[in-house]
Amino acid sequence: MNSMKKIFLLLLLVLVNCSIFAQFSLDGELRPRFEYRDGYRNLMPQDADPATMISQRSLLGLTYKTDLYTTRISFQDVRVWGSEALKTNEISASLVEAWVEFNVSDGFKIKTGRQILKYDNQRLIGVANWNQIASRHDAVKLSYKKNSFEFEVVGASNQTAQQSDLVEVPYELYDKLYKNLGIVWMKQAFENFSIATLSVFEGLRENNVNDKINTRITSGLIFNYQQKKISTALRTFYQGGKKQDGSKVSAYFINATFDYKYNSKITLKAGMEYFSGNDDPNMIGEKDNAFDVIYGGRHGFNGKMDYFLKPASTLGLGLIDWSVGLNAKLAPKVTLYADYHYFRTQRNFTMGDVLELTNYSAYLGSEFDIQLDLKISKEILISALYGMMLPSDAMAAIRNREINTAHYFMTMLTFKPVFLKKQEINGPD
Numbered sequence: 001m002n003s004m005k006k007i008f009l010l011l012l013l014v015l016v017n018c019s020i021f022a023q024f025s026l027d028g029e030l031r032p033r034f035e036y037r038d039g040y041r042n043l044m045p046q047d048a049d050p051a052t053m054i055s056q057r058s059l060l061g062l063t064y065k066t067d068l069y070t071t072r073i074s075f076q077d078v079r080v081w082g083s084e085a086l087k088t089n090e091i092s093a094s095l096v097e098a099w100v101e102f103n104v105s106d107g108f109k110i111k112t113g114r115q116i117l118k119y120d121n122q123r124l125i126g127v128a129n130w131n132q133i134a135s136r137h138d139a140v141k142l143s144y145k146k147n148s149f150e151f152e153v154v155g156a157s158n159q160t161a162q163q164s165d166l167v168e169v170p171y172e173l174y175d176k177l178y179k180n181l182g183i184v185w186m187k188q189a190f191e192n193f194s195i196a197t198l199s200v201f202e203g204l205r206e207n208n209v210n211d212k213i214n215t216r217i218t219s220g221l222i223f224n225y226q227q228k229k230i231s232t233a234l235r236t237f238y239q240g241g242k243k244q245d246g247s248k249v250s251a252y253f254i255n256a257t258f259d260y261k262y263n264s265k266i267t268l269k270a271g272m273e274y275f276s277g278n279d280d281p282n283m284i285g286e287k288d289n290a291f292d293v294i295y296g297g298r299h300g301f302n303g304k305m306d307y308f309l310k311p312a313s314t315l316g317l318g319l320i321d322w323s324v325g326l327n328a329k330l331a332p333k334v335t336l337y338a339d340y341h342y343f344r345t346q347r348n349f350t351m352g353d354v355l356e357l358t359n360y361s362a363y364l365g366s367e368f369d370i371q372l373d374l375k376i377s378k379e380i381l382i383s384a385l386y387g388m389m390l391p392s393d394a395m396a397a398i399r400n401r402e403i404n405t406a407h408y409f410m411t412m413l414t415f416k417p418v419f420l421k422k423q424e425i426n427g428p429d
Contacts (some may be wrong), residue, residue: 022066039406041306043399054081057132071100083217096136098114111141119185119198122297144411154183174205179213197223202242214242231259239291250265251276253396255258265329277318277346290316301342303367305387305408307372315398317345337371351397360394381414
């Protein structure tokens with residue numbers, strides 16, 4: 001442990017001394033979050049007590065930049081308060097980022113290593129930052145940006161460990177992560193309009209018996225239009241190929257948003273998300289029609305109580321989410337966010353066994369979310385959130401729970417200090 005500390009301090013001193021001809025920064029993040037869960041993600045069982053917890057993310061990152069390259073290494077510790085007994089030394093730190101990006105030529109860069117991938121509104125590929133652990137990928141990225149045009153290609157190939165016997169072995173984390181990943185992103189922006197395309201190719205090992213790789217493809221278009229008071233977006237995606245288990249998939253996703261800036265303090269919002277699904281919760285046809293957002297952000301898009309995170313959340317019946325809301329600047333450092341969501345499946349459905357089938361309406365429930373943000377400074381943000389879910393009998397049937405109004409409360413401190421930042425571009429004397 002002492003040797004590791006010496007190495008870290010030596011690296012820090014070298015980077016600080018090198019900063020006379022480059023840029024160096026040492027930054028961090030502390031994010032403790034208190035949660036009261038009385039129906040968060042799922043309806044509470046009868047007579048069950050609400051859960052309370054405090055989790056925390058603690059992150060430290062080093063960034064070093066020259067004209068030729070930029071590199072970043074960051075570590076984090078994620079824990080629930082009280083999960084470690086006193087006078088113990090349980091190591092829970094993990095590597096978040098470890099990458100280097102080379103400036104090959106004007107607008108062209110190559111980035112390799114452990115990195116965060118995010119595109120568009122992060123619906124399909126994103127950092128998933130609400131989760132205290134968040135998402136990162138071991139990948140190589142080639143990017144080109146010139147004026148209003150962007151183009152990126154990402155590739156990744158995973159293996160569980162080094163091949164000590166020099167023979168390929170099946171990927172052991174087949175049920176938790178892709179074996180291979182490819183991403184193609186392209187965007188062209190105009191004065192008030194932009195069009196982009198995003199395609200994600202996944203190679204998924206089928207099971208632990210064989211090493212067959214099934215390929216799933218998710219591809220679509222993104223349109224954005226913006227002027228002084230109005231901002232709109234339309235996203236359409238298709239998902240085809242095969243899922244991990246080898247079954248065929250044919251699904252689609254549509255997202256539309258509309259924002260109207262009423263004045264300098266109030267913005268009104270409306271949106272719709274449509275996930276295709278299957279006709280019957282008890283049976284999948286020749287192809288699975290339930291769309292999955294794969295590696296994107298899930299929190300907050302369909303309500304901040306996170307009831308609909310994956311196709312299984314509605315037993316593969318799909319989801320339609322109509323939402324309205326507003327953002328209001330109550331004071332220079334205080335912002336209010338209020339949202340309403342109306343949830344339903346694609347159509348009415350039937351559940352039960354052969355002897356006793358029950359018909360259910362497509363309506364699943366309504367959710368109200370209110371969040372208050374206090375931005376004390378550039379480094380300090382305090383957030384408080386209250387959410388309430390009003391479920392229907394259809395929701396209760398899908399979740400196999402009784403109908404109970406659900407409540408969720410959260411308060412969180414986000415502290416992002418920059419401990420050290422030096423910049424000298426003139427070189428040594």
